[in-house]
Amino acid sequence: IGQNIHCFSEIDSTNNYAKTLAQKGCDDGTVVLAEHQTQGRGRLGRSWDSMGGKGIWMSIVLRPAVGLEDVQIITLAAAVAVVLAFKKVMGIDAGIKWPNDIVLDGKKVCGILTEMSMEMERINFLILGIGINFSHEESEFPEEIRDRATSLGIYLKEKKGMDISRFKRSHLIRAILSELEEVYDMINEGKAGVIVEEWKKYSVTLGKEVVIKYREEQYTGIAQDVDQSGRLIVKQDDGTVREILSGEVSVRGL
Ligand code: ATP
Ligand code: BTN
Secondary structure, eight states, rough: OSSSSSEEEEEEEEEHHHHHHHHHHHHOOOOOEEEESSBBOOOOOOOOOOOTTTTTEEEEEEEOSSSSGGHHHHHHHHHHHHHHHHHHOOOOOOOOTTTTTEEETTTTEEEEEEEEEEETTTEEEEEEEEEEOOOOOOSOOGGGGTTOOOHHHHHHHHHHOOGGGGGGGGHHHHHHHHHHHHHHHHTTTOOOOHHHHHHHHHSSTTTEEEEETTTTTTEEEEEEOHHHHHHHHEEEETEEEEEESSEEEEEEEO
């Protein structure tokens, strides 16, 4: 992963560009990076604020040797890779909100958007889009998300009295790609179960009361477990157990 890296000062979305490269047959593990995205995309059709120079806006083309049922595991694995890299490079302990938001004190510091291309019912390629708020000050976030978003810089200053300028984005990127390569190799070797166990260590969702929204439907329950395919197991108050796929679902803590 990261043998080929394409860098842009400005682009619409690194996920779009990565998709174009993948369609042209680029190598497994090709990376696209941009300083600024004009149309950064988030999950559920939301837009992703991708301010110039403040974040790590990155997409990785993957051609995994696994079936459809393991796609979700790759997204969980990416979240684990980011958390491990935060710890190694900056000594930061972040949590994962199912399926793959990385949070610091309950605020989102990183989001992951996985997009998939299928051919003859098999995975043709995956685009793993990772957005990390690196050096934003609180006032630099759009007002609508200010109370729910944070950056590594904000957290470092508040918690450790450190300035983010002592860290380089390139170091963090390198660490993420190297952690990602490790988990990706494991998945390709059929060891997805190890990833799920690792993911659980950092989960801030398990054991908590959650609100699940799926289209018009909404229900609450306790998040009990994540199964071997990465589905969230939620037990509703009336005892009904639901298995939730991440697709179009939004999960909120109460
Ligand atoms: P999800 O359903 O994807 O887990 P959420 O709505 O539960 O998202 P929150 O942390 O509650 O996530 O809210 C953050 C909101 O702000 C999300 O809608 C997120 O997509 C959006 N957002 C846009 N740009 C950013 C950014 N740079 N950093 C953090 N959040 C952002
Ligand atoms: C989310 O909603 O949590 C997912 C956010 C994903 C943002 C990243 S930034 C790099 C890549 N390019 C995009 O347009 N989106 C992803």
